[in-house]
Amino acid sequence: MKFTWIDALIGLFYPSVCAACGNTLYKWENIVCTRCKTFLPKTGYALNEDNPLARMFYGRVRLKAVTACFFFSKEGKVQHLIHELKYKGNADAGIFLGQELGKSLKDAPLFESLDYLIPVPLHPKREKERGYNQSLVIARGISEMTGIPLGEKYLVRSVNTATQTHKSKEERWKNVKDIFEVRNPEQLEGKYVLLIDDVLTTGATLEACALKLATIPGITISCATAACAG
Ligand SMILES: [Zn+2]
Numbered sequence: 001m002k003f004t005w006i007d008a009l010i011g012l013f014y015p016s017v018c019a020a021c022g023n024t025l026y027k028w029e030n031i032v033c034t035r036c037k038t039f040l041p042k043t044g045y046a047l048n049e050d051n052p053l054a055r056m057f058y059g060r061v062r063l064k065a066v067t068a069c070f071f072f073s074k075e076g077k078v079q080h081l082i083h084e085l086k087y088k089g090n091a092d093a094g095i096f097l098g099q100e101l102g103k104s105l106k107d108a109p110l111f112e113s114l115d116y117l118i119p120v121p122l123h124p125k126r127e128k129e130r131g132y133n134q135s136l137v138i139a140r141g142i143s144e145m146t147g148i149p150l151g152e153k154y155l156v157r158s159v160n161t162a163t164q165t166h167k168s169k170e171e172r173w174k175n176v177k178d179i180f181e182v183r184n185p186e187q188l189e190g191k192y193v194l195l196i197d198d199v200l201t202t203g204a205t206l207e208a209c210a211l212k213l214a215t216i217p218g219i220t221i222s223c224a225t226a227a228c229a230g
Pocket of ligand 1: 018019020021022023032033034035036037
C-alpha cells in the first residue's frame, strides 16, 4: 500500500503503537518496537530436538520435531501480542509472530525440506467472528520468511467447539479428538508438513490434528507455535 499524506495525517493523531508493549512506534518501526524485538524471550527450541515441547508428545503421536518461538508469561509482552492477535483484530501481530517463528526455522536442520505449512483450522463461524484464522496469519508470516507454501486447504474443522479456556485436560481432549478432517490426503503422501498454531498449552489440538494427518502413507509431521508457557 502506498503511504499517503492522509496516512501521515492519521499518524499525527493516532500514532501506531507496539503490539507487544503499547509504546508509540517510531516511524521506522513496524508492528513491534526495536526494544521488544530484541528482548522478547525466544525459546531456541527449533535447534533442540529433545526439548520439553517435543517430550510433551512422546507416546501420543509421532512427530519429527516441535518448537515454539517465544515463551509467554502472564501479563507479559508475548501474551499481549497473542491477545492483540486473538481478541483485538490485530492481524499484524500474527504476521510479526510468524516472521519471527519463520526466522527461527530457517537455519534449523530439523525443519529443512518442509513441503507445506498447515495451520490449525478454525471453525468457519469463529473465523467469521474474528475476521481471520490466527494460525493462518502466523503461517503467512512464516511463509514470507521461508518461502514454504501454505497448505491450509488440507485440514478442515468439522464441528464447532466451545472455548477451551476453562476446561480440564481430559475435557479438552474429548472436545477436539474427532473434529478435524483431512482433505486430498493423496497429495500429502511422502510429504513433510509443519502444523502451525498460536499457542501450545496441553497440545491436545495439535495432537488431534497430527493423529489425522499421521494416517497418510509416508507423511512426516512437525509442529510449530508462536508461543508456549515459559
Ligand atoms: Zn514494544
